[in-house]
Amino acid sequence: MAEERLPYPEKTVAQQAVLTTAAGGTAEEAELMVGGIGQFPRAEKPVRRRSFGRWFADTGWRHLIAVVVSLFAIFPLLYVLSASLNSNGTLIGSNRLFGEFSFDSYVRMLTNPDVPYPMWFLNTMIVAVVTGFTMVFIGALAAYAFSRMRFAGRRVGLITIVVVQMFPQLLAVVAIFLMMTAIGDWFPAIGLNTLSGLILIYLGGALGVNTYLMYGFFNTIPKELDEAAKIDGAGHARIFFTIILRLVAPILAVVGLLAFIGIVNEYVIASVMLIDPDKKTLVVGLTQLVSNPRYADWSAFSAGAVMAAIPVVVLFLLLQKYIVGGLTAGATKG
Amino acid sequence: MTDTVTTEAADKAPPQTPKQRSAARIADAAGGKLRWLVLKIVLLAIVDAIAVYAVFVLLAHGEWLVLSLVAAVTILVNWIYFSRKAIPAKYLTPGIILLVVFQIFTLSYTAYIGFTNYGTGHNGTKDQAISSLMSSSLVRVEDSPTYDVTVVERFNELGLLVTDPTDGDVSLGTNTQPLEPVDIASDGTVDGWTSLSFADVLQRSDEVEALAVPYSDDPNDGAIRTQDGQKGYLYVSTLDYDPVADTMTDTTTGTVYTDTGSGAFTSETGEQLLPGWQVFVGFDNFVRAVTDASIRGPLLAVTAWTFVFAIVSVASTFFLGLLLALVFQNKRMRFKNGYRSMLILPYAFPAFLSALIWAGMMNKSFGFINQVLLGGAEIPWLTDPWLAKISILIVNLWLGFPYMFLVCMGALQGIPEEVNEAGVMDGANPWQIFRRIKLPLLLVTVSPLLIASFAFNFNNFNLIYMLTGGGPRFTDVSIPVGQTDILISMVYKVAFTGQNRDYGLAAAFSILIFIVVAVISIISFRKTKALEELN
Numbered sequence: 118m119a120e121e122r123l124p125y126p127e128k129t130v131a132q133q134a135v136l137t138t139a140a141g142g143t144a145e146e147a148e149l150m151v152g153g154i155g156q157f158p159r160a161e162k163p164v165r166r167r168s169f170g171r172w173f174a175d176t177g178w179r180h181l182i183a184v185v186v187s188l189f190a191i192f193p194l195l196y197v198l199s200a201s202l203n204s205n206g207t208l209i210g211s212n213r214l215f216g217e218f219s220f221d222s223y224v225r226m227l228t229n230p231d232v233p234y235p236m237w238f239l240n241t242m243i244v245a246v247v248t249g250f251t252m253v254f255i256g257a258l259a260a261y262a263f264s265r266m267r268f269a270g271r272r273v274g275l276i277t278i279v280v281v282q283m284f285p286q287l288l289a290v291v292a293i294f295l296m297m298t299a300i301g302d303w304f305p306a307i308g309l310n311t312l313s314g315l316i317l318i319y320l321g322g323a324l325g326v327n328t329y330l331m332y333g334f335f336n337t338i339p340k341e342l343d344e345a346a347k348i349d350g351a352g353h354a355r356i357f358f359t360i361i362l363r364l365v366a367p368i369l370a371v372v373g374l375l376a377f378i379g380i381v382n383e384y385v386i387a388s389v390m391l392i393d394p395d396k397k398t399l400v401v402g403l404t405q406l407v408s409n410p411r412y413a414d415w416s417a418f419s420a421g422a423v424m425a426a427i428p429v430v431v432l433f434l435l436l437q438k439y440i441v442g443g444l445t446a447g448a449t450k451g
Numbered sequence: 452m453t454d455t456v457t458t459e460a461a462d463k464a465p466p467q468t469p470k471q472r473s474a475a476r477i478a479d480a481a482g483g484k485l486r487w488l489v490l491k492i493v494l495l496a497i498v499d500a501i502a503v504y505a506v507f508v509l510l511a512h513g514e515w516l517v518l519s520l521v522a523a524v525t526i527l528v529n530w531i532y533f534s535r536k537a538i539p540a541k542y543l544t545p546g547i548i549l550l551v552v553f554q555i556f557t558l559s560y561t562a563y564i565g566f567t568n569y570g571t572g573h574n575g576t577k578d579q580a581i582s583s584l585m586s587s588s589l590v591r592v593e594d595s596p597t598y599d600v601t602v603v604e605r606f607n608e609l610g611l612l613v614t615d616p617t618d619g620d621v622s623l624g625t626n627t628q629p630l631e632p633v634d635i636a637s638d639g640t641v642d643g644w645t646s647l648s649f650a651d652v653l654q655r656s657d658e659v660e661a662l663a664v665p666y667s668d669d670p671n672d673g674a675i676r677t678q679d680g681q682k683g684y685l686y687v688s689t690l691d692y693d694p695v696a697d698t699m700t701d702t703t704t705g706t707v708y709t710d711t712g713s714g715a716f717t718s719e720t721g722e723q724l725l726p727g728w729q730v731f732v733g734f735d736n737f738v739r740a741v742t743d744a745s746i747r748g749p750l751l752a753v754t755a756w757t758f759v760f761a762i763v764s765v766a767s768t769f770f771l772g773l774l775l776a777l778v779f780q781n782k783r784m785r786f787k788n789g790y791r792s793m794l795i796l797p798y799a800f801p802a803f804l805s806a807l808i809w810a811g812m813m814n815k816s817f818g819f820i821n822q823v824l825l826g827g828a829e830i831p832w833l834t835d836p837w838l839a840k841i842s843i844l845i846v847n848l849w850l851g852f853p854y855m856f857l858v859c860m861g862a863l864q865g866i867p868e869e870v871n872e873a874g875v876m877d878g879a880n881p882w883q884i885f886r887r888i889k890l891p892l893l894l895v896t897v898s899p900l901l902i903a904s905f906a907f908n909f910n911n912f913n914l915i916y917m918l919t920g921g922g923p924r925f926t927d928v929s930i931p932v933g934q935t936d937i938l939i940s941m942v943y944k945v946a947f948t949g950q951n952r953d954y955g956l957a958a959a960f961s962i963l964i965f966i967v968v969a970v971i972s973i974i975s976f977r978k979t980k981a982l983e984e985l986n
Contacts, residue, residue: 176784186775187793189849194796196819197808209817255546262542274543281550283972284558285910287939288965291946291958292560293553295569303508303517321553324546353538354487382803384913385939389947400803404917410811418811422804433799434792 201419208415222416223424234421236395237402240312241381241425244398248316249377252323253369259328261357264335265343275332282325286318287385293318294389310392318386327372334368335361371439374432381429399425495532499525524548562965564958568714568732571951572725577710580728581692584699584716585670586663589686598675600683602652602659603644609655611664612641613675613683624664630675652680690724699724736959745929746956749941752925754963756840757937761908764847765901771848772855773893776863777885798853806917809846813918833919836934843935847914851904862896863889902975906968910939930956938964 169177200211204221226234262268263275286293294309297318301308308314338361346356362369381400388401397405403421407413433440502525509518528548531540567573575583601612603623610625612633623641624630633641640646652659663674666685673687691700699708699716708716708724715727740746775794779787797805812819813832821828832842866889874884915921921936921944931949932941938960946957 176781179778179781179784180786182774182778183790183794186771186852187790190797190853191793193805193808193812193849194800196812197804207817208811208814209822211811212817212819212822214823255549258542259546262539266539266542268539271539279976280972281554283906283968283975284554284965286554286557287910287912288942288961288968289554289557289561290943291564291954291961292557294947295564295954296557296560303512303514304505317549318553320549321557322550324550325554328546357542378801381801382913384803384916385943400801404803404807407807407811408920410807410814411817415811418807422808426800426804429801430796430799437795 197419197422200416201423203416203419206414206416208410208413211415211419220420222414222420225414226417226420226424229417232402232406232417233395233397234402237397237399238425240391240396241399242428244312244316244319244387245377245380248319248380249373251316251320252327252376253373255320255323256327256331256372257362257365257369258357259324260331260335261361263328263332265340265353265361275329278324278328282329284325286322287383290385290389293386297390309390310396312391312396315387315390315398318390319380319383327376331365331368331372334365338364367439370436374436374440377432378429381425491532495529498528558965561958561961564954565736565962566731566733566959567729567955568727568735569729569955569958570953573714573727573729574954575726575728577728580715580726581699582665582670583726584724585688585690585692586674588689589663589674589676590689591676592673592685592687595685598683598685600675600677600681602647602662602677602680603641604647605644609647609658609662610644611662611675611677611683612644612646613664624675626662626664629665629667647680649680656680732955736955739956740959743929745927749925749928749930749932749936750960752934753932753936753938753941756935757909760840760843760847760911760937761905763844764851764908764911765904767844767848768851768855768904769859769897769901771852772857773859775852775856776859779860780863794856795853797849798857802850803913803917805850806846806914809842809849810918813842834923836923839919839923839935843914843918846918847908847911850914851908854904858897858900859893862893865896866892898978899975902971902978906971906975909937909967909971910964911937912939912943915940916943938967 196211196214199214199216201222202218202220203211203213203216204219205211206222206225226232259278263271297309297314300314301310305311306313307317342360342364343356346360351359381398384400384404387398388404391397391401394402399421403418403425406421407415407418502521505521506518509521528544531537531544596616598616599614603610603612608625610623610628611630612621612623612635613630614621620632621635622630623633623644635641647655659680660676660678663676663686665674666672670688671691673685675683676686677683689701689703691702692698693700697710700706701708706718706722708718708722711717712730713723713727714730714732715723715725717723740750779790810833813821815821815829815831815834818832820832821830831838833839870888870892871884874888879887915935915937919933919935921933921940923935924931924933930941930953931944936944942957942960942964945953945960
C-alpha cells in the first residue's frame with residue numbers, strides 16, 4: 118500500500134521524505150510518509166485496481182494539499198462574513214462562527230450618522246470608476262501612437278514610460294501633499310480635500326502604469342487592418358476609435374479593472390488628500406474606523422467590509438479569464 | 452442583409468464567419484466626420500475656458516511662473532490639436548501633461564524637499580515667518596485708546612471696521628491687509644462687506660478673537676484686536692524687527708535674534724524663534740540621518756527589515772504558488788476548478804480589507820486566532836517585535852500566493868509536454884525533471900514577475916500600516932517609527948504623523964527608496980532586455 122503513494126518509486130524511504138520536502142511538500146507530509154512505511158513495510162501490490170493507496174498516490178495527496186491551502190485561503194473570508202451577520206458589536210463577540218444570522222450590523226453601518234459609510238462608498242466608486250475609465254482612455258491613446266506611428270522621440274518616450282512606471286506615485290506623497298496644498302490656495306475645486314484633485318493625481322500615473330502593457334497588445338493587431346481602412350479613406354482618429362479600440366477591448370477591460378482595484382486599495386495619497394469625514398474613500402474611512410479593533414464596532418466594520426468587497430470581487434471573478442491572461446502576458450514575453 | 456444578397460454572396464464567396472460580420476459592423480460604424488470636428492472644438496473650448504479662468508486666478512495671486520506655464524501649455528495644446536501635422540502629439544499630450552505634473556514633477560520635487568528644512572515650524576517664506584512671529588507675540592499697549600470696531604465679512608474672510616476715537620476716521624483691514632481708510636455709506640456699511648450681527652460674532656468668537664489687523668505696513672506699529680467684536684485695542688509685538696540689520700529683538704528681554712541661514716532667527720545662545728522659514732540646507736537631512744543615533748538606529752533597522760520582508764515575501768509566495776501549481780498539474784484530478792476559485796479569492800478580495808480583518812483576528816486578547824483556534828491563548832501576534840514580523844509574513848503569504856499560483860500555472864502550461872517525455876526517455880525521475888528542466892524554464896519566464904513582486908513588496912505600505920501600524924514602537928528614538936515599519940511607512944509617519952512633521956527628513960528617506968528602486972529597475976531591465984526590445 119505504501120509503495121503506490123510514493124511520488125518517486127525508485128528511491129529509498131529516507132530519500133523519499135527528503136525529496137517530498139524539497140519538492141515543496143510540507144514537513145508533516147514527509148513525516149507521515151516515513152511513519153506510514155514503518156507501519157506497513159513493503160506491502161504487496163493490492164489486487165483492486167483503484168485502491169485507496171493508488172488513489173492517494175495519484176491524486177489523493179493533491180486533494181489533501183489543495184484542501185489545506187483552500188481552508189487557509191477562505192477562513193478569514195468566512196470569518197468576516199460570519200462577523201458581519203452577528204449583531205453583537207465587539208471583536209470578541211464576533212468569534213462564534215455563524216452563530217446567528219441578522220442584518221443588524223449592515224443596517225447600523227448604513228445608517229450610523231457618525232460613520233458616513235454610504236458617502237465613502239460613493240466617493241470610492243466615483244474616484245475608482247472615473248479614474249479607471251480615463252486612465253484606460255489616456256493609456257490607449259498613447260499606446261496607439263507608440264504602436265502605429267513613427268516619430269522623433271518615440272523610443273525615448275517608450276523608455277521614459279518603462280522607467281517612470283518603476284517609481285510608484287506614493288513615493289512622492291510628501292511633494293504631492295505640498296503641491297496640492299498650494300494648488301488648493303489658488304483653485305479650491307481641485308486642491309486638498311477634493312475628489313477631483315485626487316482623481317487628477319491618480320491620472321498622473323495613467324501613462325506610466327499601463328501603457329506598456331497595452332502597447333504590446335496593440336502591436337499584435339495586424340497593421341493591414343489600418344492600411345485597409347486608410348485606403349477606404351478613414352483618418353487616424355476614425356481608425357483608432359472605430360477599429361482599433363474595439364479590437365483591443367479585452368486588454369482595456371483588464372487594465373481598467375487593475376486600475377480600479379489599485380485605486381480602491383490606495384491609502385497613502387487618499388489619506389493625506391481627503392480630510393473631511395464626508396470626503397473620505399472606503400480605504401481611508403474604514404482604516405480609521407478600526408484603528409483600534411478592540412474598541413471598534415467590529416461587526417459593523419465587517420458588514421462594511423463585505424459590502425465594499427462585493428463589487429471588486431464580482432468584477433474580478435467576471436473578468437478572471439482576461440486578468441490571468443494579462444498577468445502572464447508580461448511573463449511569456451520576457 | 453436580404454436573402455438575395457446572401458445568395459449572391461454565396462455564389463462568389465463562402466458565407467460570412469461571425470468575425471467577418473462583426474468586422475462589417477465595425478466598418479459601418481466608422482462614419483460621421485462633422486461630429487468629430489464639433490466634438491473637438493467643444494472640448495478645446497472647454498480647455499481654453501478653464502485655462503483663461505486659471506490665468507485670471509493666478510494673476511490675482513501674482514504667481515507669474517505658474518501663470519506663464521499654464522499659458523504656454525494652453526497655447527501648445529491649441530496648436531497641437533489644430534495643426535494637421537503633429538498627429539502623434541494629439542494622442543500623447545493628455546497623458547504627458549498629467550505625467551509631467553503629477554508624477555515626474557512631484558518625484559523631482561520630493562528629491563528637492565530632501566535638501567530643505569521643510570516641516571513643522573519651517574513651512575513658509577521668511578516674510579510669512581516674520582509677520583507670524585510678530586502677531587503671535589502681541590501684547591496690549593497700556594493706556595492705549597479704545598477703538599469702536601465692527602466685525603465685517605467678505606467672501607468668508609473676516610475684517611475689522613475701525614473708528615479712530617481721536618478724529619473719527621473710519622478704516623478697514625483684515626489679518627493680511629493693513630488698515631486703510633474707507634468711505635462708509637449712510638447706513639454704516641462699506642461696499643462689498645457685510646457686518647456681522649452680535650449673534651454671528653458670538654458664534655464665530657474664535658475667529659474674531661484671532662483677528663489681528665495690522666495698524667500699518669510696518670509690522671512694528673502693532674495691530675488692532677478685539678475680544679467682543681465691539682471694542683478694539685492697539686496691541687504691539689514684544690518683538691521688534693529691524694529690516695536693515697535683518698534682526699529680531701525681544702523688547703522685554705533685549706535678546707537679539709539674527710538670521711544665521713538656518714531658516715530661523717537664532718540668538719547667540721542658539722535659541723531659535725519659531726516659526727522659521729524654509730531654506731535649502733544641502734545634505735543636512737542626510738547627515739542627520741547618519742550621525743544622529745536616535746534616527747540612525749531605526750533607519751538601519753527599518754532598511755534591513757524592508758529587504759528581509761520583501762525577499763521573504765517573494766520567496767514564500769512563489770514557493771507556495773509553485774507547489775500548488777505542481778499539485779494541480781494532473782489531468783485526472785477532479786474538482787480542480789472548485790479549488791481554483793477558492794484559492795484565488797484572497798487575491799480578488801481588496802487587500803486593505805484583508806489586512807484589517809487579519810489585524811482583528813490576530814488581536815491578542817479578543818482575536819479569533821487566540822480565542823477560538825488556540826483556545827484562549829494570549830499570544831501577542833502583533834505586539835511582540837519578532838512575532839509581529841512573522842505575522843506580517845504569514846498575512847502577506849495569504850495575500851500573495853494566489854497571484855504566484857496563477858502565474859506559475861500559466862508558465863507551467865507554457866512548457867511543452869515533449870520536455871517531460873524527453874526527460875523520461877533519458878531516465879530522469881520526476882524530481883530531476885522538475886529540478887533540472889522545468890524549474891529553470893519556469894524561472895526564465897517568471898523572473899521578471901518576481902522582480903516586479905519584490906519592487907511591489909518593497910513599498911507595500913498598506914499591509915504594514917493596516918496590520919501592525921508599524922508597531923511595536925522603538926524606544927529611545929526621535930521619530931515615530933516601530934519594529935515592523937518599512938521605508939515607505941517610515942516616510943509617511945515622519946511626514947504626516949506625530950507632533951512634528953518633518954517633510955525634509957521624510958523626503959530624504961524617499962530618496963533612499965528612489966535609489967533602491969532604481970537599482971531594482973536596472974537589474975530588471977538587464978534581465979528582461981525590455982529596453983533593447985523596444986523598436
